Amino acid sequence: MASHLPIVQFEDKIMKTVEDNAVVVIIGETGSGKSTQLSQMLHRRGYTKSGIIAVTQPRRVAAVSVARRVAQELGVTLGEEVGYAIRFEDRTSDLTRIKYLTDGVLLRECLSSPELNQYSVIILDEAHERSLNTDILMGLVKRLVKTRASKLKVLVTSATLDGEKVSEFFSDCPVLNVPGKLYPVEILYSEERPKSYIESSLRTAMDIHVREPEGDVLIFMTGQDDIDKLVSKLEDRVQSLEEGSCMDAIILPLHGSLPPELQVRVFSPPPPNCRRFIVATNIAETSLTVDGVVYVIDSGYVKQRQYNPSTGMYSLDIVQISKVQANQRAGRAGRTRPGKCYRLYSSEVYQEEFLDVTVPEIQRSSLAGSVLYLKSLDLPDIDILKFDFLDPPSFESLEDALKQLYLIDAIDDTGLITSVGQTMAELPLEPSLSRTLMEANENGCLSQALTVAAMLSAETTLLAGQSKSNEKKRKHPPPDLPDGSGYGDHVQLLQIFEEWDQNEFDIGWCKDKGLQVRGMMFVKDVRRQLSQLMQKIAKGSLNVRTNERYKERQRDYKNLRKALCVGYANKLAERMVQHNGYRTIGFKPQLVQVHPSSTLKTDEDGMFPNYVVYHELIATSRPFMRNVCAVEMPWVNPILKKLEKLNIDKLSGGSGHSIREESETKVSSLPKKEEAVTGVPDDRESRIQAARDRFLARKGKK
C-alpha cells in the first residue's frame, strides 16, 4: 500500500543500521514517508515484542493524523495496535504497539517513569524544528541510551543541514539519507532586497498571474498587518485587470488568529480556470499544508519571539529566516508538480547571511519551567548548568531560571528542589501559575485560582480574531465583559468564566461576548484537568467547584490576589512616584507600562496601584506588562526581603563562575532600548539586529 514511498527501498539498510547502533539519525526530506513508515518497519522486524514504539510529533494534529494513517495501512482499529496520546485524549490500549504522541506528552510520562521502560524504540520525529520539548527530550534520551537497564533504540529524524550536528551530539552515530518525493522547484533569486517586500510581493504575484500557467501562489509574510495590506492591494490589482485577459483569482489570508472556519477555506480547491493567492504567515511552513501550490513567494523574513534573561522581557522581532526554513518554504511549491520559488533576496544573502538552522526555541525562551522539570526528575549526578543539550542555552538564561524558581519557593537557597517545587512540576502550567494554585489551596481560593490558570492557558485564543479593518467595519459596540473590579486582568478573566458558568456554559453567550467558543471549551478542559491533578496531589477534599456564596464574600478578591502575589513573586513591578510607569523588580530594572488592553483601574488621582504582578513582559512598540493584577505592600515585603538575600552563586551550586557583573541594586541607570530587546547571544545577535534595522528602515521609508 505504501510501496510507492521512497523510504521503502531503504528498509534493509535502515534496519541493519538500527540493529548495529543504539542511535541513528535519519535525514528524511518532505514526502519520504518517514513519519508513517519507520514505525511499521520496526514493527515488522520484531521491535514491538519487547516494548512499544513511541513516535513523537511537535504538533497534536500531526500525532493524530499520522496515527490514523498508520492504523489504516496496517488494517487495524485506531486505538488498538496503533494509537496516539495527546493532551486530553489518550487513544491507546493494552494492545498498543505503535504509539504516536506529542513530545510534551512524552515528557510528562518521564515524570512517572523516568526510564520510559515500556518503550523499546523512541523515534523523535521532526527534530529539526527544534521545539523546546524536542530539545529537552534529546538530552534525556541521550542519557537513557547509556543508563537504561533494558536496551533502547533511538531514531532522530532531521533536515539536511542539521544531520551532522545531531550525529555529533549522539557520539557520531550514523546518518542515513532518505530522498523525498518532491517535484523539482526552480529557485529564482532577486538581485537585491526590495525596498518594500509588500510591493515586491505584489509585483511578483501579478507577474505570475499574467505570465505563468495555472497553479496556486503561496506568499509568505511576517504578520497579520502585512497580510491584510497585501490582500487588499492584490484585490485592487486583480479587479483592475482587463476582463478575460487572464484567469480568475481568489485571494485568501491565512494566519493563526484567523477563526478556524476562515482558515479551512484554503483546503477547498478553486473552481476551474481560477488561481488562488494564499497570503500566509509561517503557519503555512509546517503546520498547514495547502494543496495545489505551484508558486511560492518568500520574503525571507519571519516574526519571532525572543526572551532576554537579564530583563525578563520578551520581544517580537522580525528576523531573517534560516536556510532550513527557506528550503521548507520552497518545498511547498513542489508537492503536486514542478514549481517555482521566488526569493525576494539574493543568493549571496541566502548563502552568507542566513543561518543554517533556526535558532532553537531553547535559546529564545524563559527556562524556568524546563529547569524545574529537569530538577524534578531527580536524575543522578546531574548539574543543571551542565546538562547536555544539543544547543545549550546561555549560562545567563539558566541562572535567570534558577533565580525565578527560588523566588517562588520551587528551589531552596542551595538550588535543591523543594517539596513545593516537586508538586509544581506535576502541573501542566508555567511555574508562576503552579505556585499560585498551591498557595490558593492553602488560602481557600483554589477554585478561583484554577479558573484564572485555565483562562491564562488559553488567553490568546479567547478573543475572536479581529483585524483592524474588520473592527472599523463593525458597527456594533464591543461586547460588555466584566471589568475585573479594577483589580486587573486576572480578576477579569475569572469573572468572565464565572459569568459563563452562570449562563450554563452556553455557546451563544460566548458568541455574544465576542469570545472564541473553541478557546472557552479549551479553558473548561484545562480547568477540569487541573482540578483532577490538584485533587490527586492534595489527597484531601478540595473546593474546586465554582461556588457562588463563597464568591459573594470575596468581592475584594484579597485571597486570590494574595495567592497571585506569591506565585508571581518573580514578576513584580513597582509604580514610579511621579507617573504611571512601572519599574520591574528582580531583573535589571526596566521601565514598563501597563498594556493599553488592561482593565486595571486608576484611583481618584488617576494613579495606578503602587505594586502589580504581571503575567508577561513584552516589548512591541514599547515595553509593556500584559495581564496585570494589583497587589498590596504587605504581601510584597517578604519578596523584597528574599531578593536581598538572593545569592546566585549558591543557587547554581556554588560553581563560582557566575557572570553577574552588574549589581542588582543599580536602579538608577535604566537601560537603553537596544539593550532591552536583545536576547540572542554572540554574533548572531548583531546579525539579526542588523537585519532588523535594515528591514525597519525600509519599512519606514515607504
Place this chain on the structure above:
DNA sequence: GAGCACTGC
C-alpha cells in the same frame, strides 16, 4: 490609546 508569529503539557 496600542496591536500577538507559531506550538504544547
